[in-house]
Amino acid sequence: MTSGAPVAGASWDVVVVGAGPAGCAVAITLAGFGWRVLLVEARAAPRFKLGESIAPGAVGLVRQFLGPSADVLDRVAAGFRTAGNVSLWAGAQPDTTDFFYTPAGHGLCVDRLAFDQALRDRATAAGATLVGGRFVSCVRQVDGLSRWRVTLDQAQAQAQAGGACVHQARFLVDASGRVAVVGRALGVACQPLDGLFAYAQWYDSAMPDQDVYTRIESGPLGWWYSNRLPGAAARRLLVFHTDHDLPAARQAAHQAGFDALLQASTHLRPLLRDKGYAADGSRPVRGAPAGSQRLQAFGGPDWLAAGDAAQAYDPLSSQGIWKALDSGSEAGHQVHYQLQAAVPAGRPQSQVQQYLDGQALRWDRYVLQRNFYYAQQDRWREGAFWQRRRGD
Numbered sequence: 256m257t258s259g260a261p262v263a264g265a266s267w268d269v270v271v272v273g274a275g276p277a278g279c280a281v282a283i284t285l286a287g288f289g290w291r292v293l294l295v296e297a298r299a300a301p302r303f304k305l306g307e308s309i310a311p312g313a314v315g316l317v318r319q320f321l322g323p324s325a326d327v328l329d330r331v332a333a334g335f336r337t338a339g340n341v342s343l344w345a346g347a348q349p350d351t352t353d354f355f356y357t358p359a360g361h362g363l364c365v366d367r368l369a370f371d372q373a374l375r376d377r378a379t380a381a382g383a384t385l386v387g388g389r390f391v392s393c394v395r396q397v398d399g400l401s402r403w404r405v406t407l408d409q410a411q412a413q414a415q416a417g418g419a420c421v422h423q424a425r426f427l428v429d430a431s432g433r434v435a436v437v438g439r440a441l442g443v444a445c446q447p448l449d450g451l452f453a454y455a456q457w458y459d460s461a462m463p464d465q466d467v468y469t470r471i472e473s474g475p476l477g478w479w480y481s482n483r484l485p486g487a488a489a490r491r492l493l494v495f496h497t498d499h500d501l502p503a504a505r506q507a508a509h510q511a512g513f514d515a516l517l518q519a520s521t522h523l524r525p526l527l528r529d530k531g532y533a534a535d536g537s538r539p540v541r542g543a544p545a546g547s548q549r550l551q552a553f554g555g556p557d558w559l560a561a562g563d564a565a566q567a568y569d570p571l572s573s574q575g576i577w578k579a580l581d582s583g584s585e586a587g588h589q590v591h592y593q594l595q596a597a598v599p600a601g602r603p604q605s606q607v608q609q610y611l612d613g614q615a616l617r618w619d620r621y622v623l624q625r626n627f628y629y630a631q632q633d634r635w636r637e638g639a640f641w642q643r644r645r646g647d
């Protein structure tokens with residue numbers, strides 16, 4: 256919370272809210288074009304973030320944004336290339352999707368916190384200014400060329416004057432993830448497609464584990480995935496997905512219930528047992544929203560949303576980081592051309608419109624794909640989780 260009079264901040268070409276993959280991609284792109292970019296991040300040092308498996312289609316973008324140094328990729332992925340997915344989805348027999356036949360030939364599994372930090376480092380190296388602070392509100396002043404007044408709750412400003420900090424910007428980008436704080440502050444509704452929630456637990460083993468596949472398993476109450484994480488020691492992430500309002504969600508939120516649900520697994524439970532894995536007792540099960548959702552409008556005059564803020568996908572798609580980098584890159588380019596055009600307030604912004612049209616197409620394609628995959632799973636006709644998805 257802030258108190259006292261606001262502190263005057265600086266004047267920027269673009270304020271980007273959120274320094275996840277999408278915000279960093281926007282900032283790197285725009286700073287590379289020479290624009291003055293303020294990148295605002297509420298969580299200076301996050302302790303956990305889900306989403307570590309990078310699809311083969313995104314490997315080129317990851318290399319582009321992390322830069323040519325092999326060291327950086329090694330730091331975030333420890334040389335860990337993934338070879339594909341093994342899924343027990345539509346049937347009880349494992350089905351393997353091999354990444355060998357993709358253009359990259361492999362995916363990546365990254366240390367997610369190190370990955371986000373490496374992107375932030377690249378954004379500041381490109382010339383963006385990264386500040387710790389929380390977006391509070393924004394007002395667009397239309398006077399010839401329009402300008403935003405963006406109020407941040409900045410730790411530094413608080414220490415100095417105990418108040419909020421007001422920055423000025425020509426353009427505003429919402430890259431705040433699923434919370435879409437800018438879009439919501441502007442009155443844009445967030446439209447959820449479902450109430451999917453993810454419950455995660457980390458497992459350790461003293462035995463070697465050379466598994467290079469993402470493991471996916473559907474069950475009567477929802478579905479699981481597991482990845483081996485990069486690093487010398489054997490460590491796995493195991494995630495259960497179900498709808499937030501179903502009894503299985505309450506069960507999965509606690510270790511004993513999580514373990515009980517895992518007992519019904521025919522693939523992952525034996526895999527963990529045979530490799531000597533035990534739950535990391537120092538961490539509780541962590542829950543996070545994982546449903547499909549979109550902002551009703553992906554942007555408007557002098558603002559855009561990128562990454563999960565614009566549209567967030569079911570983890571089944573494994574496209575979250577890909578989409579964040581891709582839409583961040585596209586948003587950065589379109590904002591660049593829009594700023595160059597210096598269109599007077601009230602006139603159509605063709606670059607913004609192009610971006611909005613592209614996002615709408617992307618969402619339609621995603622929904623078709625999501626529905627197709629859930630329709631493939633036909634084994635548990637009685638379960639509410641699956642019935643809801645077949646009814647979509």
Ligand SMILES: Cc1cc2nc3c(=O)[nH]c(=O)nc-3n(C[C@H](O)[C@H](O)[C@H](O)COP(=O)(O)OP(=O)(O)OC[C@H]3O[C@@H](n4cnc5c(N)ncnc54)[C@H](O)[C@@H]3O)c2cc1C
Pocket residue numbers: 272273274275276277278295296297298305306307308309310388389390391430431432433434436453494543544545561562563564568570573574575576577579
């Ligand atoms: C269970 C689960 C598993 C997943 N697995 C995968 C996977 O294997 N592969 C994959 O590609 N994707 C996966 N994803 C999705 C992926 O993690 C996201 O799509 C990706 O992080 C989106 O990036 P982003 O930059 O849009 O948003 P985020 O990474 O969420 O970044 C948004 C940033 O904005 C900041 N912020 C929020 N509010 C404010 C504010 N008021 N002021 C300032 N800053 C703010 C946040 O602190 C955050 O750092 C998974 C997601 C879930 C839930």
